[in-house]
Amino acid sequence: MVTEGDGDARRRRGRLVVAGAALAAVAGAGAVAVATRGGPPPAPRVTGIPVATTTVVKTDLSDTVTLPGTLGFGAARPLRGAGTGLVTRLPKPGATTVRGRPLYWADDRPVAVFYGDTPLFRRLGALGARGRDVAVVADNLRALGYAPGSAPVRSWSPAPQGTPAPPGEVFTASLRAALKRWQQDNGLKPTGVLDVGQAVVFPGPMRVDAVKAQLGDPVAGEILSVTRTAQVVTVPVETASAGTIRRGAKVRIVLPDGRTAGGTVTAVARTAQDAADSSGQSQTRLDVTVTPAKRIKGLDAAPVEVRFTSALRRGVLAVPIGALLALREGGYALQTPGGTLVAARTGMFARGMVEVGGPGIAAGLKVVTSS
Incomplete structure (x- = not known):
């Protein structure tokens, strides 16, 4: 002193x-x-x-550092139809997909939603067929209450000839019977056969972002685009500053009407992109993804500001x-x-x-x- x-x-x-x-x-x-x-x-x-x-x-x-961002649902991904026929019915933007329910209609037949990690790339119906696509069908029928009987086989196992068999599940008679019951309940002809284009596979619930096709368009084209269902804020950050932002960091989101909401940094992109700043100078930036603590009501998309705490x-x-x-x-x-x-x-x-x-x-x- x-x-x-x-x-x-x-x-x-x-x-x-x-x-x-x-x-x-x-x-x-x-x-x-x-x-x-x-x-x-x-x-x-x-x-x-x-x-x-x-x-x-x-x-x-x-x-704190305050940066501009955009509230939305993240990057949209296109969905292309498959098979033949014409588009006869379409969902509305903002609709959320539901497992087993129709997403759109082709030749007035519903095209249902399945969840999984492998698209349906071939016609399924022959007994003994094995693969990840078969497992997707079986998993979804189980989730919908149509027990197909056999448990999935998901590991590589040697075939009689000594060559490795594809991983996945076997298309059995009980699986075909379960598929018939599901088809019957959903207004489809109960054939026990699932053709390419009769169902679309997403990794989980999705939100219809935009409808691209019009009624009467060929189904084998871009039908719509989808996003995840969770709201996110995308914040472009200069590469030199992005290193101070960590996943799990808490932030405040300032909405256009002055309200604020809590959020968490859930992703920091690894790929930098060139973007022009307000003066027209090119700068390299990384996208930082912020997930609001709870859904922000009344807004689907809006410019916002995000307050990052750089030191505490x-x-x-x-x-x-x-x-x-x-x-x-x-x-x-x-x-x-x-x-x-x-x-x-x-x-x-x-x-x-x-x-x-x-x-x-x-x-x-x-x-x-x-x-």
């Missing part, structure tokens, strides 16, 4: 510069401007004149920047209303506050401030 009497304090006023304004100008860089030697010293404070004071507080300091200090002592005094010989001090100077170490600067510490500095200490 630096302690002096009132008379000593007045004599030392010539060696101090109230640096509140200078500090505010450079707080983001963590630097403070100090008056050069040789200039006239400031006039000493006249005893008895009221001064502005503030109190040392214990608080959390955070440095919890439970530190802090004062307004205007309370710091920069000493000509270096270092900083706080001044009590009685004129006593208390040496202060500085830490993080954020939102007009500065972290301080040192002997004699504690929460509740009243100090002079310039603002």
